[in-house]
Amino acid sequence: MEAVFVGRPNVGKSLLLINFCEYLGIRRLGPVDPHPKERMPTWTPAEARRRFVSAFPNRVLEPLAVAVSLVPGGHSGPTLVLRDTPGIPTGTVAEAAVRQAVAAGLGHLLGASLILHVVDATADPETDPQAQAVDAALWALARHLAPSVVVANKAETEGAVVAIRRLREQLGGPVLPVSAVTRLGFRDLKRWLWEQFQAARP
Ligand SMILES: Nc1nc2c(ncn2[C@@H]2O[C@H](COP(=O)(O)OP(=O)(O)OP(=O)(O)O)[C@@H](O)[C@H]2O)c(=O)[nH]1
Ligand SMILES: [Mg+2]
Numbered sequence: 749m750e751a752v753f754v755g756r757p758n759v760g761k762s763l764l765l766i767n768f769c770e771y772l773g774i775r776r777l778g779p780v781d782p783h784p785k786e787r788m789p790t791w792t793p794a795e796a797r798r799r800f801v802s803a804f805p806n807r808v809l810e811p812l813a814v815a816v817s818l819v820p821g822g823h824s825g826p827t828l829v830l831r832d833t834p835g836i837p838t839g840t841v842a843e844a845a846v847r848q849a850v851a852a853g854l855g856h857l858l859g860a861s862l863i864l865h866v867v868d869a870t871a872d873p874e875t876d877p878q879a880q881a882v883d884a885a886l887w888a889l890a891r892h893l894a895p896s897v898v899v900a901n902k903a904e905t906e907g908a909v910v911a912i913r914r915l916r917e918q919l920g921g922p923v924l925p926v927s928a929v930t931r932l933g934f935r936d937l938k939r940w941l942w943e944q945f946q947a948a949r950p
Pocket of ligand 2: 762
């Protein structure tokens with residue numbers, strides 16, 4: 749099963765995925781194929797943060813995917829793949845490589861068992877109606893594809909409480925406030941994944 753992290757650029761998908769894996773006790777983040785044809789690189793959480801997190805949008809076009817066990821205290825048992833995707837931009841992107849990477853990310857969204865729609869709780873939707881439109885469309889799609897939750901990241905920042913209340917009203921779906929930086933809400937995120945994982949497992 750795959751839980752796919754989707755959202756607009758710079759909302760914190762990659763930092764959230766890496767820090768959540770670290771919270772789960774994972775020491776090396778790397779390929780999800782247990783028997784890769786060639787030797788694939790793996791990274792410590794600190795190395796992954798340097799490689800995959802950036803204040804500049806769509807810097808990384810081959811995002812991370814990590815197999816995790818949600819079983820309490822265990823690295824055994826059935827695993828769930830947490831998969832990052834490139835941010836979905838507003839407007840046309842000139843670089844073909846970015847367009848292809850975004851398209852590949854949307855492919856993973858279509859095949860997802862669970863969807864984490866990450867949004868930036870600090871962004872004021874009034875100032876960027878295009879971004880708001882992309883988020884609304886993405887949420888409308890996600891909720892019809894697979895069990896989905898809106899993850900309001902950067903929730904440790906000032907003003908996030910008001911933004912999260914507005915999101916709940918607008919989207920009419922579950923909203924989990926989290927902070928990839930302070931790890932606020934990670935327990936709730938783990939619980940949500942565990943419950944959905946249990947419910948959806950064949
Ligand atoms: N204050 C705050 N900043 C955060 C948080 N999460 C991520 N950031 C910052 O937001 C910026 C973007 O983080 P990324 O994880 O690279 O964002 P992304 O959504 O993966 O971006 P793309 O890969 O471009 O789609 C970085 O400067 C992070 O340090 C958070 O919870 N709080
Ligand atoms: Mg990223």
